[in-house]
Amino acid sequence: MSRLSRHSYIANRNINRGFSKTYFPNQILFKLQPGPKRHESYTEEEPTDQPLNIANPKSMDKKRTELKVSALRNGTVIDHIPADQSFQVVKMLNLDESSRQIYFGTNLDSAKYGKKGIIKITDKFFESEEISKIALVAPSATLIEIKDYDVTSKRKVHLPDSVEKIVKCFNPKCVTNNQEIDTKFYVTEDHKGNMKLACHFCEKTMGKESIDFF
Amino acid sequence: MINLKNRSLVSITDYNKEEIIRILDIAEEFELNQRQHILNQHVIASLFFEPSTRTRLSFESAVQYLGGSVIGFASADTSSVRKGESLKDTILTVSNYSDLIVMRNPLDGSARYASEVSPVPIINAGDGANQHPTQCLLDLYSIRKTQGTLENIHIAMVGDLKYGRTVHSLVQALSLFGATFHFISPDSLKMPSSVKTWVKKAGLEYHQYTNMKDVMPMADIFYMTRVQGERFPDPLEYEKVKNLYILERSMLKDAKESMKVLHPLPRVNEITQDVDEDPRAYYFQQAKNGVYVRQALLAAILGLR
Numbered sequence: 001m002s003r004l005s006r007h008s009y010i011a012n013r014n015i016n017r018g019f020s021k022t023y024f025p026n027q028i029l030f031k032l033q034p035g036p037k038r039h040e041s042y043t044e045e046e047p048t049d050q051p052l053n054i055a056n057p058k059s060m061d062k063k064r065t066e067l068k069v070s071a072l073r074n075g076t077v078i079d080h081i082p083a084d085q086s087f088q089v090v091k092m093l094n095l096d097e098s099s100r101q102i103y104f105g106t107n108l109d110s111a112k113y114g115k116k117g118i119i120k121i122t123d124k125f126f127e128s129e130e131i132s133k134i135a136l137v138a139p140s141a142t143l144i145e146i147k148d149y150d151v152t153s154k155r156k157v158h159l160p161d162s163v164e165k166i167v168k169c170f171n172p173k174c175v176t177n178n179q180e181i182d183t184k185f186y187v188t189e190d191h192k193g194n195m196k197l198a199c200h201f202c203e204k205t206m207g208k209e210s211i212d213f214f
Numbered sequence: 215m216i217n218l219k220n221r222s223l224v225s226i227t228d229y230n231k232e233e234i235i236r237i238l239d240i241a242e243e244f245e246l247n248q249r250q251h252i253l254n255q256h257v258i259a260s261l262f263f264e265p266s267t268r269t270r271l272s273f274e275s276a277v278q279y280l281g282g283s284v285i286g287f288a289s290a291d292t293s294s295v296r297k298g299e300s301l302k303d304t305i306l307t308v309s310n311y312s313d314l315i316v317m318r319n320p321l322d323g324s325a326r327y328a329s330e331v332s333p334v335p336i337i338n339a340g341d342g343a344n345q346h347p348t349q350c351l352l353d354l355y356s357i358r359k360t361q362g363t364l365e366n367i368h369i370a371m372v373g374d375l376k377y378g379r380t381v382h383s384l385v386q387a388l389s390l391f392g393a394t395f396h397f398i399s400p401d402s403l404k405m406p407s408s409v410k411t412w413v414k415k416a417g418l419e420y421h422q423y424t425n426m427k428d429v430m431p432m433a434d435i436f437y438m439t440r441v442q443g444e445r446f447p448d449p450l451e452y453e454k455v456k457n458l459y460i461l462e463r464s465m466l467k468d469a470k471e472s473m474k475v476l477h478p479l480p481r482v483n484e485i486t487q488d489v490d491e492d493p494r495a496y497y498f499q500q501a502k503n504g505v506y507v508r509q510a511l512l513a514a515i516l517g518l519r
Contacts (some may be wrong), residue, residue, distance in 0.1 A: 203324045
């Protein structure tokens with residue numbers, strides 16, 4: 001088994017086992033290569049047998065900064081996930097129960113975000129409802145769709161104005177928790193700029209820490 | 215022309231400033247001439263899934279002063295809810311028998327849901343700890359009547375600012391009129407940040423205190439609230455704060471002559487009986503104003519004003 005496929009195996013195995021963070025070698029990394037203007041490509045670097053120095057990227061040569069796990073033929077990369085939300089994104093998207101091939105990395109160095117998480121899922125393209133979910137826990141995330149090794153779309157997720165049927169109200173006395181009613185929330189901010197969800201029905205607002213998905 | 219026909223009232227924010235003023239103007243008309251039989255042949259459903267004295271009786275009184283008929287129940291125990299009927303089914307059924315539904319329900323958000331499934335308009339008479347917009351309208355009516363205006367008043371709100379739904383709605387409504395807010399409460403019952411954000415977004419000032427004395431000279435309205443034991447998850451917390459704010463007549467010596475003491479009632483011990491004799495006590499008139507305001511709402515929503 002090559003190193004990359006072994007990593008893939010480990011990642012899949014551990015995801016299926018319900019995530020033990022320590023099982024993930026931090027060298028499970030991948031990066032999109034800029035390709036031709038109209039036709040970005042997703043390429044793969046030869047794997048190295050040496051542990052990767054991700055703590056000090058400047059010390060690495062250019063080639064080593066572009067290391068990555070096996071190329072994705074078809075699927076989606078979720079990049080720029082806040083590191084502390086990486087596991088939450090996996091759980092929320094039920095990736096721990098998925099039979100697809102999934103690559104996962106967290107606490108990776110990022111020039112822009114400090115630390116970040118990244119998830120690569122084969123043969124998966126997200127629906128708008130799932131993208132709304134991602135935006136709620138990882139508003140800085142980037143979605144990269146790949147078809148036949150080419151990047152066909154790359155975009156930032158954005159917070160919707162409202163979300164329906166995907167989040168439970170944290171208020172046990174809310175009518176939605178006591179009758180068969182679809183939930184609806186408005187996405188808003190408090191005076192400190194923190195994202196809040198305001199229940200359409202009970203009007204209570206909850207922060208990210210209280211979000212519980214169906 | 216402001217037209218409120220068939221417009222449900224679930225939250226005070228459902229009506230804009232002009233619509234609120236319109237309701238208060240109609241209420242003034244009913245205060246001058248209360249018995250007008252304009253609801254002849256109209257049936258109003260009064261669905262109280264939990265007990266209420268003032269709100270239910272003042273609504274039913276408002277309907278009867280206007281010559282309408284009331285059907286309904288005063289407790290969930292005497293309705294099909296006891297058999298397990300859903301709120302949706304109850305609303306859809308009762309809407310077949312009535313022109314408008316007045317509803318109180320212990321679940322937060324139940325009134326919004328009812329207004330979305332009901333073919334007839336809904337007036338929210340209190341949905342759990344969430345909204346009680348008719349109380350807010352009668353508070354506004356009382357403030358305007360006693361101060362001559364709703365613009366730029368200084369209002370002190372005292373007691374349970376965390377769980378008290380009336381103060382939350384009143385802050386939202388008075389924010390439309392440029393009020394300055396003085397919040398007096400123990401730390402454990404402070405005004406929620408969502409309400410304070412509302413004030414900030416309106417570009418208005420609020421100040422927080424733990425003592426009533428400091429605010430007394432500057433307030434136009436002293437809005438007292440009952441610390442509601444039933445809203446406390448921890449009974450020990452309730453015991454700690456239940457007697458912290460008691461307004462006595464002697465404390466009014468520093469207050470403006472024009473200041474008025476309001477209270478949504480029922481009071482327990484937060485206003486001593488001797489305050490009742492002071493001309494600044496206004497809470498019983500305030501409750502009476504509730505009938506005029508509810509008459510105004512019924513008339514406006516049924517398209518009769």
